[in-house]
Amino acid sequence: MKKFVVAGMLCLAAVAGAGQSANATSILGWQIGGKAAALPHEIIPLDTPQPSSEVFTPAQIATGAKFYGAYCTICHGGPVNPDLRRSALLQSKDAFRQVVIGGSLSQNGMASFAAYMKPADAEGIRAYLNGQAQALLAEERKKTAR
Numbered sequence: 694m695k696k697f698v699v700a701g702m703l704c705l706a707a708v709a710g711a712g713q714s715a716n717a718t719s720i721l722g723w724q725i726g727g728k729a730a731a732l733p734h735e736i737i738p739l740d741t742p743q744p745s746s747e748v749f750t751p752a753q754i755a756t757g758a759k760f761y762g763a764y765c766t767i768c769h770g771g772p773v774n775p776d777l778r779r780s781a782l783l784q785s786k787d788a789f790r791q792v793v794i795g796g797s798l799s800q801n802g803m804a805s806f807a808a809y810m811k812p813a814d815a816e817g818i819r820a821y822l823n824g825q826a827q828a829l830l831a832e833e834r835k836k837t838a839r
């Protein structure tokens with residue numbers, strides 16, 4: 694059993710099945726307080742970005758970029774946690790706010806940021822990410838059109 698830290702969360706990992714057959718070896722990981730899960734071996738298709746068609750102001754987007762960079766990239770800028778450009782929650786101001794300010798996913802390691810920002814700042818993050826999601830969608834559509 695090994696202990697390691699992923700993006701500030703203490704995790705435990707163990708190699709199961711080692712020594713029996715190379716193919717049967719799998720890595721099991723647990724996040725403290727989280728659910729046990731075998732790390733996937735197969736490639737899981739990424740969700741297609743589904744940005745909202747709402748129009749945000751440049752000020753909202755600028756605020757969002759600042760807050761996203763300061764508070765979110767550390768966990769969401771890598772391969773482990775959800776890529777927020779692909780989150781269906783970008784569609785809904787209320788749903789996004791419930792997670793970021795309300796802490797509705799805090800049991801899963803996504804804490805409330807109510808102590809660090811106002812709801813309007815969280816909405817700015819949604820505005821910023823929505824633009825990023827639109828850009829990603831356009832990029833991926835170009836690739837599949839080839």
Ligand code: HEC
Nearest residue numbers: 764765768774775780781782792793798801802803806818
């Ligand atoms: C300490 C790590 C950490 C930080 C920092 C963090 N998140 Fe998360 N976030 C998570 C994890 C883990 C999940 C997955 C929770 C789950 O599986 O239910 C998540 C999930 C989410 C989701 C749900 C995505 C979906 O489609 O299911 C949203 C929205 C989100 N985070 C927004 C943010 C925003 C905005 C910030 C910055 C203000 C932020 N997070 C900062 C760890 C983090």
